[in-house]
Amino acid sequence: MKKLIFPAILAVILLSSFVTSVATTALNNDLEKFYKHMGRNIKYPSTASAKNLQGNTQILFSVNDGKLEGLKIENELGGTCDVEVINQILAFNDYKSLENGKYALKVTFKLEGAKSDLKNLNIETPTDYAPLALTIVGYAGKK
Known part of the structure; x- marks a missing residue:
């Protein structure tokens, strides 16, 4: 009997680790499609880079x-940065691959070589929203 207990416990531990790993990987793969789309398609708006706007x-x-709902700008940066993000959220066509839920996407627009302050630094994720984050890097405009 003692010989069966150890293998049974080991099997339960390994199985539970495998199930957790598969669930996490599935969620990450679904978000990976979203992140790839956003990262490839969001462009630093020229109006924002010309003004050295970052934040x-x-x-x-x-x-x-599988349907996108309730799209809303919670913290506006300006310089058409918000519009650029919304356009790419609307252009993403695979919401069926994402889990049902509420998402808060924080996009940081950062300019290489800019000395301007970053706006909206202390954004907090609203309660009941899953936080998502992405950084878009551009180059500072000449002043």
């Missing part, structure tokens, strides 16, 4: 049964 914008949205 954070936060966009809230929900996914319900």
